[in-house]
Amino acid sequence: MPDNHTALTLASGFVFDYTNLLGEGLVTTDDIANLLGRLKAAHQAVAHMRATGEVRGHLSKDGKPEKVLFTELPYVAEGNLNSPASIARLKEFGNSLKNHVDAVVSFGIGGSYLGNKVLFDVHCGEFWNTKSSAERQGYPKLYFSGNNIDPRRTTELIEHIKYEAHIKALHAGERDCHADARNDVRNGAGVYRVMLIVISKSGATLDTMSAFMVVYQALKAMEPQLEVRVVAVTDPAAGANETLLHKLAAQEGWPMFSVPDGVGGRFSVFSEVGLVTAACIGFDIDAFLAGARAMDEACQTDDVWRNPAMLNAALKYLAAENYGRDIEVFMPYADYLKSVAEWYIQLLAESLGKRTDRSGREVYYGRTPIVAVGTTDMHAQTQQHQDGKKDKVVQFVKVAKWANDPVIPDVFPSAAKLSEIAALPLSRAFDAARQANAAALKSDGRFNATFVLPELNAYHLGELLYLLALSVAYEGELADVDAFDQPGVEAYKRLLGPMLKKLKE
Template sequence: MRSFRPLPPLLRGAPFSGAAVPPGVGTAGGKVSFSKGEDRRLSISWSPVTGADCSSAVEILRQILADPPGFIGAIEDQGAIPLAERVAASIPQEDSILLLGIGGSALGARTLVDALVPGDSRLTVLDNIDPEGVDRTLDRLDLAHTTVLIISKSGGTAETAAQLLRVYRALEDAGVSADDKIIAITDPDRGALRELVTARGWRSLPVPSDVGGRFSVMTAVGWLPAICCGIDVEGIRRGAQAVLGDLRLAEEDHGLVRWISGWSAHQESRQTVVMFCYRDRLRTFGDWFAQLWAESLGKRHDLSGAEVWTGSTPLVARGVTDQHSLVQLFAEGPDDKQYLVLDSDLDTADPILDQTTAALHEDLQYLAGKSLGQLHRAEREGTVAALGSAGRPVSTMTLDALDAEHLGALMLTWEMATLMAAAILQVNPFDQPGVEGGKAVAFFKMGRSGWEEQAASITAGAPSITPAAPIPCR
């Protein structure tokens, strides 16, 4: 695991200037762009609420890029995609793909597929261990025509190990050679999965040793499932590379620099970041962002070892649906949140609502000649205006299209934003010590040796909970 090099200490709350930053709707920000042909350019428009001084954010960005983390090196790896393509070519075309994984081992692939293959795809993601859910998934798959991708960086994730045992037995019971159907994506050198690859002759792909799960979407973890679903993975990589090139030239007016400055200025009093996804195909991206942001920033100790109990809470909302639930809280509830409204331009036809059907009732006639897309945009703009007028800090981010290049650019942008936020909070974005306690107790309860002392220490500090009497149903 990469150790995170401390950056110069910054003041929490308003680390860039100490000046008060008024909430409200962001103003025009920067764009990321590169050529996609004679008349198309990748573009992400930002309108961030910003801090009064963005110079410190520029310095943080430059320090990160001067000593880039492993996931940036993975993007530049010219051999990773061809290797994944060769493994994908070994999978029968008629096979469905069952992905076993949890957290970063599953969310990245789901994000790519849900955004770029929004209809039926050949991929099923099993990212939980609810027994009923596992059984339903296995019951509806034709196991004789299913290839299983098991993804675990460490190879020791309990949930993924249990999924493997359950699926392996199901394949064998169906008369299928499980070893012929399994592909493992794991650490290149060590761990239980790597040992099984060697012992059982499974096909496999490596996860770079210096890339953690939640930052692994642009490695074999994301490449192989995406290739199996026909996604242009080279386009995803080009989009990410375009962002890297753009960030290397970034100054104080860059959209990401301005957004992270505004986030920091509001962080002390508004520790929740609402990612309002106004495109159904981006909803899973919101879930991916939530894991990335929460697990990277929520830390008990800072880089000096001091106890700080810091972090920033992500909340994913769906536009326009959550205008009819959460927006009431956002506009008139506690002013403890900051908002990012995410959308993309339509790249499909947007049929017009016709005069005949609008004539069904006079109250419907204002919609005649309009489209769902127009209403969708009007509602998004209305939400932004309403939150801004209520004094809430709200930024917007719009993709010119929702294609492979733009999605790659979007995901790399938020990986970099997460590292910048971690530098501001002075925490390590690459570890997750708070997750380990629950794992220790679970391992102990499941009889795994070596976890007795750690589990006892954790349970000794937990409150004793006496179950309430059951409520009879008559």
Template sequence: MDIDIGNALDAVAGPGVPRDSLDRLDGRVAEAHERIDRGMADDEFGYAALNLPERVDTAAIRDAVAPLTDAETVLTIGIGGSALGAATLTDALETDGDAYYLDNVDPAQTSALLADLDLESTALNVVSRSGTTAETLANFLVVREVYEDRGVDWTEHTLVTTGESGNLRDLADEHDLPVLPVPDGVPGRFSALSTVGLASAAILGVDVESVVTGARAERESLSGSLYETPAYAYGAITYALNARGASANVVMPYHESLETYAEWYAQLSAESLGKAGLGQTPVRALGATDQHSQLQLYRAGPNDKLVTFVHARDGPDVDIPDAELEGLDYLDGASLGELRDAEFEATEASLADVGLPNVRVEIERVDAAAIGGLLYGMEAATVLAGELYGVETFTQPAVEWGKEVARDLLRGGDPLDETTSLRVTRE
């Protein structure tokens, strides 16, 4: 993973970071790195996530999923970090079958998905650290009933990824289901490079060993300077721009296969850094599609954003046939990849032209090693940013509050005394 932060400096952008301010910030990065290094060495909660490339046992994952590898489809039931890491991998990388995710509680979507699945050729991966996550357990109970109604033995198709205790662990023990442990000390949004993110990918034939190898290479690049560590350069520049008024971070991959990556990053950033009135609002976009739907705002609207482009230098391509039509001569001899790259570079230049800060995140190609490095690099960047903000990066108290309120409502309570309603209805 390479980072180019030149278009985020004040010579180009406003808000932008002066070079001397970046030099001073590098001293704080060095101090933060020492804290991160200690946390990793002591396997502290949260910091332990950055040790996963050295700790995750891909052979154990392969063994656990072996009974399910003849499946043509994998349905992962989880929510948030229990699904987004796996979805990022299976959406980005070539797989031997189809991957679907039940990561919401939308009755229409759940019913439509289950109606179309061939359950005999579908493997289930049910993912919840606690084994009590309401959305995950509810969806699993619905799916299990559909299996039973169709006369398919769900126990022969199910893998459980969970903690040492809880309802899912009890269920797995009762039915002798294969189980993968959720790693200790790793919050869900940091678990993509563990059993949580790798199991569904492994079932579908993804080279999870290369994913981990790529992450390990990124881990080895961590040093005490933002000028030597791409991950720290990104974490530091997002922090510095936020302090100067860039309250949103638009994450814009220029590859369709990386669209889910933007969703994964949105959770990682929002849940880790959105505390004490701090943190950037992550916005998901897709190049070149959103040049036609969002670029007008970014170029001509309020200058309160950072745009993060994610781009691969190499990959498959398709030639564009000669059209022999007036006005399309610029496409003669070109390819879709060249057109996409031209769109990307034009958008980058367009934003720099009006002083909107933007950063380029580049990988060599969209493959297993590069995606592993990208995921690890962004986790390290987020941890670094958390140190600079001075927040508790690995907790999510606002999320836990919402869960408790939902449970109270389902039990018939009325915990929403602080809310106000002003309805406008059509007569």
């Protein structure tokens, strides 16, 4: 047990600062001490899962034993879900798009969207699609669809792609003022090339497949001005266990990547489900998996004070069970980490929001997750965090070093209030706001903690996402619930199918 309970710092510089979560008036060291026996059992269970894929009592939605294999994903090796050959194929796929495909549309929902959006946001940012091809290093524009059944946005996406195709055709015609633009299109110079990536394990995902079919048909109708290619990411099984999407892809000759067995959607960002998006934008796949691998290695100790995932799980579990803090506000201080908070919503809600424990006893376990972002939500949510019910843990995320860090200029020296903040880098002002928020919360006995990323890059993102994924595995053991099923999701699905059939009739 360390002498100073303030933070756990890894060799990479990644920090879990739990100063405001452990101590007087917070979770106590006695609370941790009283949990040590169960923590040891939880660690053994996670180690067993890592070694064998076996999780006590876990069954698939079909009621059959099912392995849990997400801990294998950071390790690229022959015979693993991520192998040297599969990673090389992903990189080859990404390179094949450079300067050959104008736009990619990724269709997916849940884990097939949320993790992919994280990789896009961190690597590309908001303005990727407005940059020139040269500024994108030849990689295509990228859009997301199929993550909500929204008629307006789906229509507008189609119209936007049609407009882009029209502009490309016009520019091709302008390049040769003596050539007919239509001939230019016919020769391929002005053809707008779109890659549709449809991600569904079964191929029957309503949201994803309905949007995909609408967009596919609309864009195919534009040939030859627009060329449409399709890639399917689905269950790799053929034969008797072949999925609808796998069969369709085989019939149509679409290239395929895998949604691996044993990896739930909320953990799939480390698999081809997420890495296919990484390949499309030139995201550093090797560094991302290396960060996840380093975090997994750091979490193989049974010392709770040196195991980030186990410590995070223990503190959050005790905060909820002993102190009623059963809401978790995930609050990164970075615009492009908002999608991490949205990804975490699914991870926490589906993994730990459980009606029964493993013995079938009704426990109604789980924290309600909430997305918040930096100073945006200090002006929107902090009133509730600071003065509302004491039922929350606020989890901050800090970026220590920014790639770009403008200094606030003294543009209006006659305005004293504005001159006071001049000469400060934006990052210093940003983190001062976080520190003030954290200190104010703690002063009123309100639990909070901070993850510190040394930089916002692929490696440290891999560390953060993997820490959160492994944390829910540990907490599932502490709460004695299955962190890898999602039976509550099936309730609405059983009702939706008949409703849709009735509507069609």
